[in-house]
Amino acid sequence: MKALDIEAVQAFVRVADLKSFTRAAEAMDSAQSAVSLKIKRLEEVLGRRLLERTPRSVRLSAEGLAFLPSARHLLAAHSGALESFGVQPRRLVVGISHHVVGAELPLLLRQMKDAEPRVVMEVRVATSRELLDAFDRGLIDAVVILRHDSRRLDGELLLEEKFGWMAAPDFVHRSGEPLRLATQAEPCSVRSMAVAALAEGKVPWTEVFVGGGVLTVGAAVSAGLAVAALGRRVAPPGTIDVGPALGLPPLPSREVVLHTGVSDPQGRSALRSLSAAIRSTAV
Known part of the structure; x- marks a missing residue:
């Protein structure tokens, strides 16, 4: 059997978690077609169908469900190998409005950690006003808040909260x-x-x-x-x-918006994964 492509395994885990090729591609800063191709080749190497695809949804097959824990272990081992060189961890402080996050918080944290295992995350949950004030004072790297008025129209729109x-x-x-x-x-x-x-x-x-x-x-x-x-x-x-x-x-309804000035690759990668995970929870 050929060696497994780490990026293909990562793509599979992202799609499994986010239940969407679109959101997985967004998290990986890639094209949806590229993510689909990676998973197709992974399935060919394994000789197993990992995902059940329909026009409206994607879900794990029985083989995919069996492979998922091992895929996570492989990605963790890969990350551990990279950390053996003692790279200084990047600390990322993210504020999330408590009107934005609910039972899906574990998913959001996992996606950010999977994207950048060496990033130390500090997550603060508070009101949108408190978080935006802290962001404007340079105390937080990024905030995900509800937009309640038109006084501030910058930021990246993630979804409409109903x-x-x-x-x-x-x-x-x-x-x-x-x-x-x-x-x-x-x-x-x-x-x-x-x-x-x-x-x-x-x-x-x-x-x-x-x-x-x-x-x-x-x-x-x-x-x-x-x-x-x-x-x-x-x-x-x-x-x-x-x-x-x-x-x-x-x-x-209210717009859920991401404000950030983060520009380094590690921080941007973690925030892309956070954004994709939040969008994947839209109803």
Whole structure:
């Protein structure tokens, strides 16, 4: 059997994780056709079909699922071999809005680490305003935030975050009573957006839970305590958008934007992988 091409193995792992040739190509700074060709040749060397392809999706075959752990070990060993020369690690400080990241955080971290194993990542999760302020003061290398207004239009658009009135399936709202709302503490742009929508729709509401982040607000929603304005992509698993059923006003979408001044190859590679991973979670 021929030796395996490391870049082909990397392409396979990227497609397996991101479930998309497009996103894998973006993460690898390559053309989609080149990624497809690498995987095709890898399959030919192995004599196995690793991926099941359809016009709308890509998923691991049984052989691909069996090969994936070994592929990860091979890439880790390759990275370890490169690190044997004692290259000084690059530290990358990335801020991510807690309205942008949810249960997919492990995927984002894995993609960044797989892209540049020698990069030491420092990830901060906070509000978009706090992160953008830290970025402008040079305290953070890159930030992924929600764009709430037109005062700042620079940055790379990653996706449109769609918001809904999220609640547990067994949440009960009694007619005539104020809507029970879970929010984040002020100042919070998503809280302001939700309150403005309710005011415009003349929907009475009462704040029954105030959290210190989307994780705590999501927990209150999952517990059936209240409804919350959350991005559908990052809402807790099992929650549903009760807006249409309760006649609540629609919420506007918001752009998720990457701001960075990073120019070195290692940092750019890690951020490309982060961007591709975030785009792969779009709903």
